[in-house]
Amino acid sequence: MIGTEVLVVGGGLAGSVAALSAARDGARVTLVSKSESTLRQASGLVDVLGRVDGDLVADPFAAIEDLPESHPYSVVGTEALREGLALFDDVTGDRYRGGDRNALVPTTQGTVKPTLRYPASVAPGIAGDGHETLLVGISTDPDFDAKRAADTLAGTVPGEVRGVTVRFPRLRDDAKRTRYAKLLTEDAEFRDALVEKIAPKVDGADRVGFPAVFGEDPAFVRAELEAGFDAAGEPVSVFEVPTGPPSIPGTRLRDLLRHELEAAGVELVTGVPVVDFEAESAGSGDEDGERVTSIVVDRNGARVPYAPEQVVLATGGLVGEGIDSERDRVYEPVFDLHVPHPEDRYDWSEEPAFGDHAFARFGVRIDDDARPLDADGAVAYENLRAAGAVVGGADTATGKAASGVSLATGSRAGTRAATAVTQS
Structure with missing residues (x-):
């Protein structure tokens, strides 16, 4: 016993x-x-x-x-x-992040979820503040249709919302989210190549949202991507959109x-x-x-x-x-x-x-x-x-x-x- x-x-x-x-x-x-x-x-x-x-x-x-x-x-x-x-x-x-009042967190379905606590990596994407937003989907991830989500969000929250889908560089079609996370965390060339693909599509957006694949240290990945966009002449805030299972957050x-x-x-x-x-x-x-x-x-x-x-x-x-x-x-x-x-x-x-x-x-x-x-x-x-x-x-x-x-x-x-x- x-x-x-x-x-x-x-x-x-x-x-x-x-x-x-x-x-x-x-x-x-x-x-x-x-x-x-x-x-x-x-x-x-x-x-x-x-x-x-x-x-x-x-x-x-x-x-x-x-x-x-x-x-x-x-x-x-x-x-x-x-x-x-x-x-x-x-x-x-x-x-x-969070206080005593709910925040509206965008989802991969284009809805907003009222929640009291949310990851710091999600915070820059809180809906309702009128900022222009670009959502980025991954062509090999069927769970996040960025354009459809953006169209739905645009009809419910203030501020322009656009969506684009890109193919992440050097990844197979069956790559798991953990693979994206590993490359974003460890490979500077991968991050640079990704920013290079997305920067021309920013077109004045205030922030860029990615599916939640920023790995164990999302603060580091966000900072590196933001520095990359800044260097490309497109200063933005970068944030994660919570995903379904398997969920990295x-x-x-x-x-x-x-x-x-x-x-x-x-x-x-x-x-x-x-x-x-x-x-x-x-x-x-x-x-x-x-x-x-x-x-x-x-x-x-x-x-x-x-x-x-x-x-x-x-x-x-x-x-x-x-x-x-x-x-x-x-x-x-x-x-x-x-x-x-x-x-x-x-x-x-x-x-x-x-x-x-x-x-x-x-x-x-x-x-x-x-x-x-x-x-x-x-x-x-x-x-x-x-x-x-x-x-x-x-x-x-x-x-x-x-x-x-x-x-x-x-x-x-x-x-x-x-x-x-x-x-x-």
């Missing part, structure tokens, strides 16, 4: 924030995950609350006050969100969090799904409930038990397999936690593709201490907490709030778990 004070299950943003919060509060923390962090598939943006009832939100903290009681923000409060953001800001330092964020977790002494164990657990009564009476006493993971076919004092569940939602369903029920598969849902399966979704789908809100319900509740509203296990997409009560995809919920619930779960350890 492996002992640990706080065991975090899940290595995404919520799990990482929970583990780091607990470790910084003095707990001995182990983080176990079934697979590599999903952050590599994410944009690297931190959306806190971007839309309510379909309308753009400028001040997410003001909008939170009017959210339903079931929303995770309403449950844990804005203080938890601010604590999560403060931790995120400390981890990312000058690599990220998402990978950068994953690496930043991993570095901080290791620095905080968190033990990271990857590739070990949870396959079983044990619980016992938390006290002498029925009213005391239960507590988790052991969690078993599968390590290359061997059953390895952990004996944690506190547990944080951050395994994701329906997409991340942290929530599962059968024909007649929806449930959380590790602890079989209660997930509120309509009894009739046909009520789980609506006919319109972008309707008010019940499944989008599936997840466990928590109290303000981040502890999952059972069907009667009682705490399921007094030493178990939940964070991130496994927590239900809100359609975070439509509301552009997934990262913020991960920060708020992750911070709350981690700090309360550490506090419980010190008080035991």
